[in-house]
Amino acid sequence: TMQTKVQNKKRQVAFFILLMLWGEVDSESIQYSVLEETESGTFVANLTKDLGLRVEELAARGARVVFKGNRQHLQLDPQTHDLLLNEKLDREELCGSTEPCVLPFQVLLENPLQFFQASLRVRDINDHSPEFPAGEMLLKISEITMPGKIFPLKMAHDLDTGSNGLRSYTISSNPHFHVLTRNRSEGRKFPELVLDKPLDREEQPRLTLTLTALDGGSPPRSGTSEIHIQVLDINDNIPEFAQELYEAQIPENNPLGSLVITVSARDLDAGSFGQVSYALFQADDINQPFEINAITGEIRLRKALDFEEVQSYDVDVEATDGGGLSGKCSLVVRVLDVNDNAPELTMSFFISPIPENLPEIIVAVFSVSDADSGHNQQVICSIENDLPFLLRPSVENFYTLVTEGALDRESRAEYNITITVTDLGTPRLKTQQSITVQVSDVNDNAPTFTQTFYTLFVRENNSPALHIGSVSATDRDSGTNAQVTYSLLPPQDPHLPLASLVSINADNGHLFALRSLDYEALQAFEFRVGTTDRGSPALSSEALVRVLVLDANDNSPFVLYPLQNGSAPCTELVPRAAEPGYLVTKVVAVDGDSGQNAWLSYQLLKATEPGLFGVWAHNGEVRTARLLSERDAAKHRLVVLVKDNGEPPRSATATLHVLLVDGFSQPYLPLPEAAPAQAQADSLTVYLVVALASVSSLFLLSVLLFVAVRLCRRSRAASVGRCSVPEGPFPGHLVDVSGTRTLSQSYQYEVCLMGGSGTNEFKFLKPIIPNFPPQGTEREMEETPTFPNSFPFS
Incomplete structure (x- = not known):
């Protein structure tokens, strides 16, 4: 009735809920169970209670459920982390005839990595009815068959297992037969028809019975097949295997088409009653992989076998003679496993990129499996030997891929890892999966300059903001860790005004001169530049830069002697008895530049009497070019050109006044340019008188000379009537750079002639008339150390 059905359904629902809430926990793993065909989203278990962990810890450690073959039969509730069904489960699809149907899975936790073994048992419900391989069966039974004869029938097949599987057979009510339910060794049940009352062909040549197969479900399900019985004439021998x-x-x-086995049966009857034909009785004739030759009894393969699906087959073979009698035997075919399945690799966890400088980082977690059996199912897992990674076995064919040590991104930023899984079958089969692991950068490398010491050359008088050179640094890191900036470091010399000399572009390291440089003021300077990356923390390094200022020819030669300061010129005295090559004086000049810009050369630009005097080009010495004669003028004006070797060359001139005298003891007072002509015609007597007076007044003149020199040096005034003495650190007698004295003779003198006042003065060392021997030798004259070397004379 309808009420009874409702009560049965309520009992089933209550029983289903109890089963859903029940989980088995053993020493090795946690087992849960669920009925097949349960709706998706149904609660299975409280995972936090079974694992002894809080919901927050499960969420923080990224709990996940991993099944074999990437099938997600269960899911975790994101809020409560309860185990829920992810899909409807069909036990027959998942496990076939295997009982119990257990699906192992793992609960995977991270940080730290941890596995919990668990399994889900899918329990059968009665959702399949028994089915016969054919809707009709034909039996030919001789009328002389005695009661108690057993006739094998085709058995039904039920996909359910356990109590829901096939339980018994019944046959429709009739006076001649009843049915027996038999059990095979593997647990299958097959029907046998038993004759209760002899048949009478003349009374009833054909019978039709209904065979019913019942399962053990509640309520039970059933399947039927029609049995058509044909009563045969007498045939008293049946085929026997x-x-x-x-x-x-x-x-x-x-x-x-390969031969499986050959069966054989014989019949002692003769004629058509002794001819035997063979047939197979299989649970599913359409899908069964075997066929039999009806005449020879050879059983051959008609469909490919798969050990992973079915390991053995039970087949009934029937032999029937021409009279309709039949005999039966059983055939058990066992399928042998062949290594025809490559291992499978299932990646459960993978992370990339991974940071450098950290050891033993878990990169991946994966499981391996093989559908074969025995040695064919055993696998080994490996990676390349030259990689800094290790494979560590975990539980239930799980492996973790970890770094062997700290990685260095600068040495290698990417690793292509091939995981190879190989079984131990013959031949060995393998599966490979490649993963790419990126290494992320850590700021562990300071920037480095391409050179530790830079030398830059800048020509003086440069324009401000001139690019004088560049420094360059690189960083082996990447990204922002490799971006560098440049800066000037404080100079080690606190007096160096570096901030006003150079600047640096912080982005590209270009150096610029901030102002015009002067070689004569600053020939070279050094400073340090620094570079810093943009990592955290930032790393830096430094390099030394030396700037050399190159000289430009921007200074003209400067004449030190004779002094060209616009004051009264000094006159050089030359005895008329001087030999050719006599050193008159030496032009001394300097150049503020350097190198070839300071190489000076001398040449006589103008002369009162050309050919009388000459200038040596390299040292500026003015010498006589020939013997002097009485016809040569007494006063000469020479203009000497001093030129450097720069490009373009610069020059300066020096004006010399030379006075030819007969002897240094004869005072000779040249008249100014505007003096009367008769002054030049003075006789020699005047000179002799002056010389004699000088000799007789030696003591007085010496005292006066000492006083005059002191007064002249103190005042240094360029007034008329005083001797003009060159300023600066030059002694009263000039010495050339080579160390020789200005004059080649042994006496030293200074002559200062002033014009324009009508009076003249000259100085000499001693009032002694020098002798000029005919042989050209000179007598050395010693300077009196206690008296000044010159005195005014008017």
């Missing part, structure tokens, strides 16, 4: 049970083994990779 040589064996009641045949057994055969066949590798799963045998080709189609």
Whole structure:
């Protein structure tokens, strides 16, 4: 009735809920169970309670459920982390005839990595009815068959297992037969028809019975097949097989059409009653992989075998003679496993990129499996030997891929890792999976300059903001860690005004001169530049830069002697008895530049009497070019050109006044340019008188000379009537750079002639008339150390 059905459904729902809430926990793993065909999202278990962890810890450690083959039968509730069904489960699809149907899985936790073994048992419900391989069966039974004769029938097949599987057979009510339910050794049940009352062909030549197969479900399900019985005429011998049970083994990779086994039966009758034909009785004739030759009894393969799906087959073979009598035997075919399945690799966890400088980082977690059995199912896992990674086995064929040590991104930023899984079968099969692991950068490298010491050359008088050179630094890191900036470091010399000399572009390291440089003021300077990356913390380094200022020819030669300061010029005295090459004086000049810009050369630009005097080009010495004569003028004006070797060359001139005298003891007072002509015609007597007076007044003149020199040096005034003495650190007698004295003779003198006042004065060392021997030798004259070397004379 309808009420009874409602009560049964309520009992089923209550029983289903109890089963859903029940989980088994053993010493090795946690087991849960659920009925097949349960709706998706149904609660299975409280994972936090079973694992002894809080919901927050499960969320923080990224709890996940991992099944074999990437099938997600369960899911975790994101809020409560309860185990829920992810999909409807069909036990027959998942496990076939295997009982119990257990699906192992793992609960994977991270940080630290941890596994919890668990399994889900899918329990059967009665959702399949028994089915016969054919809707009709034909039996030919001789009328002389005695009661108690057993006739095998085709058995039904039920996909359910356990109590929901096939339980019994019944037959429709009739006076001649009843049915027996038999059990095979593997647990299957097959029907046998038993004759209760002899048949009478003349009374009833044909019978039709209904065979019903019942399962053990509640309520039970059933399937039927029609049995058509044809009553035969007398035939008193039935075919008999040589064996009641045949057994055969066949590798799963045998080709189609290959022979499995040959069965044989014989019938003692003669004629058509003794001719035997063979037939197979299989649970599913359409899908069964075997076929039999009806005449020879050869059983051959008609469909490919797969050990991973079915490991053995039970087949009934029937032999029937021409009179309709039949005999039966059983055939058990065992399928042998062949290594025809490559291992499978399932990646459960993978992270990339990974940071450098950290050891033993978990990169990946994966599981391996093989659908074969025995040695064919055993696998080994490996990676390349030259990689800094290790494979560590975990539980239940799980492996973790970890770094062997700290990685260095600058040495290698990417690793291509091939994971190879190989089984131990023959031949060995393998599966490879490649992963790419990127290494992220850490700021562990300071920037480095391409040179530790830079030398830059800048020509003086440069324009401000001139680019004088560049420094460059690189950083082996990447990204912002490799971006560098440049700066000037404080100079080690506190007096160096570096901030006003150079600047640096912080982005590209270009150096610029901030102002015009002067070689004569600053020939070279050094400073340090620094570079800093943009990592955290920032790293830096420094380099030394030396700037050399190159000289430009921007200074003209400067004449030190004779002094060209616009004051009264000094006159050089030359005795008329001087030999050719006599050193008159030496022009001394300097150049503020350097190198070839300071190389000076001398040449006589103008002369009162050309050919009388000459200038040496390299040292500026003015010498006589020939013997002097009485016809040569007494006063000469020479203009000497001093030129440097720069490009373009610069020059200066020096004006010399030379006075030819007969002897240094004869005072000779040249008249100014505007003096009367008769002054030049003075006789020699005047000179002799002056010389004699000088000799007689030696003591007085010496005292006066001392006083005059002191007064002249103190005042240094360029007034008329005083001797003009060159300023600066030059002694009263000039010495050339080579160390020789200005004059080649042994006496030293200074002559200062002033014009324009009508009076003249000259100075000499001693009032002694020098002798000029004919041989040209000179007598050395010693300077009196206690008296000044010159005195005014008017």
